[in-house]
Amino acid sequence: MNETRFGPTVLIDDGPGASRVRNAAIPLLDPDATFDVTAAEGRITGVRQTGERRADTPELWPGFVETHAHLALPANWDDSVDDPRLIGLQYLYHGVTHVVDMFGFPLVKDLWDKGAAEADPPYPALAHCGYAATSMRDATGRNGHGVEFPAPVHMLGTAGDIEDVLRANARRGGTFLKIMFTDGTEQPGAQVRFSRLSEPILADAAATSAAAGVPAVIDCNTREEVLRAYDCGFRLFAHSVRDVVLSEGDWAALDGARFVSTLAGLRPMVMTREEFLEEYGRPGFTETQDEANLDFVRGVEEPFGISFGLQDTRTAALEVMRANALAALRRGVLLIGTDCGNTGAYHGYSLLSELDLLAGGDPALREPLLKVATEGGQRFFGELAGGSARSPMTEGGPAGYNLLRPAGPLSSLPLASVAGGSVVDRAQITRRIRALRGEETKGKVAP
Numbered sequence: 452m453n454e455t456r457f458g459p460t461v462l463i464d465d466g467p468g469a470s471r472v473r474n475a476a477i478p479l480l481d482p483d484a485t486f487d488v489t490a491a492e493g494r495i496t497g498v499r500q501t502g503e504r505r506a507d508t509p510e511l512w513p514g515f516v517e518t519h520a521h522l523a524l525p526a527n528w529d530d531s532v533d534d535p536r537l538i539g540l541q542y543l544y545h546g547v548t549h550v551v552d553m554f555g556f557p558l559v560k561d562l563w564d565k566g567a568a569e570a571d572p573p574y575p576a577l578a579h580c581g582y583a584a585t586s587m588r589d590a591t592g593r594n595g596h597g598v599e600f601p602a603p604v605h606m607l608g609t610a611g612d613i614e615d616v617l618r619a620n621a622r623r624g625g626t627f628l629k630i631m632f633t634d635g636t637e638q639p640g641a642q643v644r645f646s647r648l649s650e651p652i653l654a655d656a657a658a659t660s661a662a663a664g665v666p667a668v669i670d671c672n673t674r675e676e677v678l679r680a681y682d683c684g685f686r687l688f689a690h691s692v693r694d695v696v697l698s699e700g701d702w703a704a705l706d707g708a709r710f711v712s713t714l715a716g717l718r719p720m721v722m723t724r725e726e727f728l729e730e731y732g733r734p735g736f737t738e739t740q741d742e743a744n745l746d747f748v749r750g751v752e753e754p755f756g757i758s759f760g761l762q763d764t765r766t767a768a769l770e771v772m773r774a775n776a777l778a779a780l781r782r783g784v785l786l787i788g789t790d791c792g793n794t795g796a797y798h799g800y801s802l803l804s805e806l807d808l809l810a811g812g813d814p815a816l817r818e819p820l821l822k823v824a825t826e827g828g829q830r831f832f833g834e835l836a837g838g839s840a841r842s843p844m845t846e847g848g849p850a851g852y853n854l855l856r857p858a859g860p861l862s863s864l865p866l867a868s869v870a871g872g873s874v875v876d877r878a879q880i881t882r883r884i885r886a887l888r889g890e891e892t893k894g895k896v897a898p
Contacts, residue, residue, distance in 0.1 A: 455867065457866050460509045461473040464873075468871060472488045472869075474502070509856060513829060515546050516831070516832055517547050521552065522559050523601075523602050524792035533895060533896070535562040535566060536887060543575070549578075551832060554583050572869075582619070582620060582625075586645075595645055609652065629689070632669050639695070641761075669689065673695075677705065685708075688709065689711050693772045702778065710784060712809060721762055735800055850869055853868045
C-alpha cells in the first residue's frame with residue numbers, strides 16, 4: 452500500500468486494479484461535497500460522500516477521451532510513426548482512458564494489441580473505423596481526401612459500394628464508418644484540393660450505414676459541406692466548421708448535429724518557433740514524445756503557413772473553428788478531439804493543449820469543457836464502439852479517472868491518474884517509453 456497526499460485529498464495504491472481516493476471533490480456528482488472512491492479488479496466498488504468541499508480540494512474527473520485520433524499517421528516532424536505500444540503509454544501518461552481512431556488503425560493493430568496484452572495499467576479502450584471511405588479521382592485529376600495519407604482508403608464510385616466497405620471494415624474490427632467529404636478549402640476563395648463524393652453516393656452511405664446500425668462520422672471543412680452532408684443524413688462531424696461562423700439559422704438547420712473541435716491538429720501549420728518551444732515546454736513532452744521534434748522546431752525560421760502561402764487562411768480558420776466549437780459547447784453538441792497523428796499533434800499530450808485552446812484563458816469554460824472531455828466523450832465512445840457507456844464515477848463503472856487541480860491551465864498534467872483501478876506510475880511509463888525508443892526501431896513503426 453502506497454499513499455500520496457494532494458492537499459486534503461489522499462490517493463492510496465492497493466496494487467494492480469485496486470486503489471482508493473479519499474476526500475476528493477467530484478463535480479459531476481456534487482460540486483460542493485467531497486467523496487471517497489474505492490476500486491478493485493478495475494471497477495469502482497464504492498462512492499461515498501464524506502463532507503464539504505474546501506477551495507483547495509482536488510477534483511476527481513473521469514478519464515479523458517480523445518475523440519479524433521490517427522494512430523497510423525505520422526505525428527512527428529520527420530514523418531515517422533510512433534510504435535503503437537508506445538502510443539498507448541503516451542495516452543496513459545496524460546490521463547486518457549478512451550481513444551477513437553478515425554483513419555487506418557488496422558495497419559498498426561497488431562502492435563497495439565501486443566502492447567495492450569503486456570500493459571499494466573491497461574491501455575485506453577479503443578474504437579476504430581477500419582479504413583475511411585472517400586471519392587474517386589475526378590475529371591480534373593483530383594483525388595478524394597485521404598488518398599494523400601500513408602494508409603489505405605476505400606474509394607466509392609457508385610451507390611451500393613458502401614456495403615462492401617462496411618463488410619470489409621467489420622472484418623477488421625471497425626465499429627463505425629468514416630467518410631471523407633471535403634474539397635480541402637478552409638476559407639472562402641481558397642483553392643480546391645480534393646474531389647468529393649456526389650450527393651447520391653453520400654446519401655446512400657448515410658442510409659446504408661444507418662440501416663446496418665453502424666454510426667457514421669463525416670469529415671468536412673466548410674459550412675456548405677456540412678449542410679450538404681446533414682441533408683444527406685449525417686449527424687456526426689469530425690471537425691468544427693472552419694470557413695465561416697455559423698449563424699443562428701445554421702444551427703437551427705443543423706439540429707442534432709455534433710462536432711469534434713480539432714484545433715490542436717490545425718495549429719502547428721501557423722506556429723512560430725517561440726510558440727512551438729512554449730507548447731513543447733510543458734511537463735510531459737520530453738517524457739513521452741520524440742525529443743527530435745524539439746530539435747526540429749528550434750530550427751523553424753518562419754511559420755510553415757507562410758512557406759505554403761496559407762498563413763492568413765489557416766489562422767482565420769482556427770479562429771472560426773474555435774468560435775464554432777464554443778457555440779457547439781453552449782448547445783451541448785461539442786466533442787473534444789485533436790486530429791492527433793497529423794504532424795505536430797501528439798497522442799495524449801495534445802488533448803490537454805486542445806482544452807487550453809478552447810478555454811482561451813476563460814475560467815468559466817473550465818468545468819463545461821471538462822464535462823465534455825470526460826463524461827460526454829465517454830458517451831460518444833460508447834456510441835461508436837457499439838455499446839452503451841456506463842455512467843462514470845458510479846459504483847460498478849470502470850475505475851478510470853484523473854485527480855485535477857481545482858484551478859489553473861487545463862493543459863496541466865493531472866495530479867494523478869488511475870486506469871483500470873491501478874494508479875498510473877508516470878516515472879515507470881517514461882522508462883518504458885525510453886526503452887522502446889532504445890530498440891533497433893527507435894520506437895517507430897518500420898516502413
